[in-house]
Amino acid sequence: MELVFNAIITIFQPINFSLTLLGVLIGTLFGAIPGLTATLAIALLSPLTFNMDPISSMLLLLGIYAGGMYGGSITAITIRAPGAPANAAVVDDGYALTLQGKGGVAIGISNVAGVVGGLFSCIAMIFLSPLLAKFALMFGPAEYFSVTLFGLTAVFAVSGKSFIKGVFSALLGLLLATVGYDPILPFSRFNFGIAPLSRGLSFLPAVIGMFAFAEVIRLVLEYKEEEQQMVKVDRVVPNLQEFKESFRFMIRGGIIGVLIGILPGAGGTIASYVSYGDVRRNARHPELVGKGSLEAIAGPESANNAVSGGAMIPMLTLGIPGDSVTAVLLGAMMIQGIQPGPLLFKQHLDVVYPIFAGMILSNVSLLFIGMLVVKPISRIALIKKPLLISFLMIFGVIGSFASSNSIFDVLVAICFGVLGFFMDRFDFPIAPTVLAMILGPLLENSLRQAMITSNGSPLIFFTKPISVVFLAIALITSLSMIYRERKQAKPLPSGF
Amino acid sequence: MKNLKKALVIILIFSLSLGLVACGSQPAQNNPPAQSGQSTAPAAPAYPTKPMEMIIVWSAGGGSDLAARLMGDYAAKELGQSFVYQNVTGANGAIGWDQAANSPADGYTVANLTFDVLTNQAMGQTPIKYEDFDLIMQFTTQPVGVFVPGDSPYQTLDELLAAAKEKPETLQMGTTPLGGFFHQASGLLEAAADGAKFKYLPFKGSAEIIAALSGKHVDAGIQTLTGMEQHVENGSIRVLAILANERSKMFPDTPTAKELGYDVAWESWRGFGVPKGTPEEVKTILEDAFKKAYDNPEFQQKATEAGLDLYYRGSADFKTMLDEQYPNVESVLRQLEFIK
Known part of the structure; x- marks a missing residue:
């Protein structure tokens, strides 16, 4: 108990308190700029923290972590360019809301959802760490494959009008995900002899291209001088009604985020898509999902913030990072002489408790700092079309370049922009491609590992209990989505 | 209308400065070590007179990256300049090493080398050889x-x-x-x-x-x-x-x-090199600075806390070790049937 009080006193020391706030602010800004992610911010700043006291440096980095997950949703909602892959799931609904003049409330909901998800994951982390860590260790290759396959069923949720076209888009994404290094053998494949392709298609430039650049092309082609009308940004704080309606999905998103966050390698992007699928199935207004639903913002944004607490669990208790941000955090902790792992909780509670307290503090301050930046940023919706277009181009180019300082990635983004535009034109949904590009490498890797383990027998997926459970859930969700869609849809046109 | 104009100006400034942030953030973040070391200006040829670039072929925040940055920061102090760190990742390091080996041999580009340079070379998937670098030092062994x-x-x-x-x-x-x-x-x-x-x-x-x-x-x-x-x-x-x-x-x-x-001892290592053909005097300055930085007790303590297994080899010993290790890499890859 004394340690808990000490932890609280520690984080409220002026220097620690202001570092946490600074971290949240930096994280939010880095998150909001496409291509600059929380991972990058932490990687860039961690050398500066070498000379700080360990707790202070951790608080700064944790602040960035919390801010970064939220920040990325701002540009996803206002200009259709997600700040980080984890925010790609809210692009459709967020941008639709912006066009309806409700961009402010959308960002507001995203902020509140982020805080709820983040706090939820803190609670899970504090009380369930040892338990959840044990659960995470039960996942071998077969279990990973099944849970990833379950993640892939979210394709049905993001498919829009036609499941067939959605499946086609997803297959395209899976195919694109195979470009680059083989996960088992040390060779690069499907790179057509183009050297920069040998490391694969970078994910963020592809996403920026398919969403932002495709939108640029559309805006230019459909531009009419007289059509310019001002969209008003009325308010940014969601009202009680809106909050109450989306709160349910903030909690559900929080649970999804924690559970996926503890699995090393899965990460925020998958959590937000799985939550999106959950919203699509269970929303009060399913017909709005994809066309501007606040519930569809609350779920994914809560989920990706909840991943932060989830991913901290294996990092702290096992020394195994759950995502790229915690990998960088792990490195930063080791530089400070703190070795996360099974003994951290036995020997270093004086470090563990301030980390818990710091995560709670950064999530609470996210509420205020987040709200502070919403109003000015949501005014982007007021910009005239020609300006918005150049704005999108600048951000898109910077974003795709910055993720790995490569001009080639800008070319990748532009090519995907053209692809995205034509897919949109012919009613092929873009989101399944994005989702499949994220899940593809995980799916392939775990499938091949499982096949090596079982000497090529697929029975391995049906003999491991956890794997069976996830396969069953995957099957049930897909069937129920298809069934519901059939029931709702008018008679299908021939051929579909 | 007035408001709109104001907003436009703000947005323009914002986006311009963002451009600067995106392109210039790395140099800005890593400058601080430079100031404190200004007094120990090196003698003889005027090198280094501007910030140097270090190419790290592994992603930011990983073990190799942190190790290279830690060593680099202390070496930069000795040199009275700073390192601008660039993570050029991909193809098991081949892309970054290719870029480093083809940089001007003036001492302003330093490559972080790791064991994988030998594997890549033996596999024959890249034209870059470890001999394309003049070696500076080895600083860890794993x-x-x-x-x-x-x-x-x-x-x-x-x-x-x-x-x-x-x-x-x-x-x-x-x-x-x-x-x-x-x-x-x-x-x-x-x-x-x-x-x-x-x-x-x-x-x-x-x-x-x-x-x-x-x-x-x-x-x-x-x-x-x-x-x-x-x-x-x-x-x-x-x-x-x-x-x-x-x-x-x-x-x-x-x-x-x-x-x-x-009879198996297989050692992975990390070190530094510069493009082949870098002037002798420049190499001597770099070697001395990295050695001094390595001997700095503060560096030793930080590195040990970070779990690095420190091991020093100067340029000549480093070269001898690689000349011995490389044929073994080839032969084990042959045994594993990756090369003929």
Whole structure:
């Protein structure tokens, strides 16, 4: 108990308190700029923290972590360019809301959802760490494959009008995900002899291209001088009604985020898509999902913030990072002489408790700092079309370049922009491609590992209990989505 | 209308400054070490007179990246300048090394080298050779160990290898992608044990191998010692042997493979080099600065806290070691049937 009080006193020391706030602010800004992610911010700043006291440096980095997950949703909602892959799931609904003049409330909901998800994951982390860590260790290759396959069923949720076209888009994404290094053998494949392709298609430039650049092309082609009308940004704080309606999905998103966050390698992007699928199935207004639903913002944004607490669990208790941000955090902790792992909780509670307290503090301050930046940023919706277009181009180019300082990635983004535009034109949904590009490498890797383990027998997926459970859930969700869609849809046109 | 104009100006400024942030953030973030070292200006040729670039071929925040930045920061202090760190990742480091080797040989581009440069060269997938660099120093060594889950039936390396011999290709061995350093180490062990064969399960990196060992998804794993102390102390993972010439400080009670009669010592390392043809005087300045930085007690302490296994070789010794190691890399890859 004394340690808990000490932890609280520690984080409220002026220097620690202001570092946490600074971290949240930096994280939010880095998150909001496409291509600059929380991972990058932490990687860039961690050398500066070498000379700080360990707790202070951790608080700064944790602040960035919390801010970064939220920040990325701002540009996803206002200009259709997600700040980080984890925010790609809210692009459709967020941008639709912006066009309806409700961009402010959308960002507001995203902020509140982020805080709820983040706090939820803190609670899970504090009380369930040892338990959840044990659960995470039960996942071998077969279990990973099944849970990833379950993640892939979210394709049905993001498919829009036609499941067939959605499946086609997803297959395209899976195919694109195979470009680059083989996960088992040390060779690069499907790179057509183009050297920069040998490391694969970078994910963020592809996403920026398919969403932002495709939108640029559309805006230019459909531009009419007289059509310019001002969209008003009325308010940014969601009202009680809106909050109450989306709160349910903030909690559900929080649970999804924690559970996926503890699995090393899965990460925020998958959590937000799985939550999106959950919203699509269970929303009060399913017909709005994809066309501007606040519930569809609350779920994914809560989920990706909840991943932060989830991913901290294996990092702290096992020394195994759950995502790229915690990998960088792990490195930063080791530089400070703190070795996360099974003994951290036995020997270093004086470090563990301030980390818990710091995560709670950064999530609470996210509420205020987040709200502070919403109003000015949501005014982007007021910009005239020609300006918005150049704005999108600048951000898109910077974003795709910055993720790995490569001009080639800008070319990748532009090519995907053209692809995205034509897919949109012919009613092929873009989101399944994005989702499949994220899940593809995980799916392939775990499938091949499982096949090596079982000497090529697929029975391995049906003999491991956890794997069976996830396969069953995957099957049930897909069937129920298809069934519901059939029931709702008018008679299908021939051929579909 | 007035408001709109104001908003436009603000947005323009914002987007311009963002451009600067995106393109200029790395130099800005890494400048601080420079100021404090200004007084120790080097003698003789005017080098370095501007910030230098260090190309790191692994992603920001990983073990190799942190090690290189830590060493680089202290060396920069000695040089009275700063390093601008660039992470040029991909193709197992080949892309970054290619860029570094083809940079001007003026001492303003320093490459962080790791063991993988040898693997890439032996595989013949890249035109870059370790001889394309003039070596500056080696600063770490990463011995590997053979690990098993805590409750594994195998108590010694002998028992493990005997089982792998008795039932070839059934025991699952966790490594990183095939052909890489860990797989090579295990391949050498198989050869030394004369007929033992593992079934390899490749993982993305060390973290995944540790998870697989703790969760008993593999029978054994090859892994660097860094970060393993806690898992061993906790009992969730056991270490059977160290594949090095000497016992490690971390596990003094664990025998080396050599002591057990298997002549295998496989060492991974990190160091620095500059493009071939860099002027002698410049190289001397760099060597001296890196050596001084390495000997700095503050660096030694930070590096030890970060779990780095420090090991110094100057440019000549480093070269000798690589000349000896390279043919072995080729031969083990031949044995593993990656090259003919």
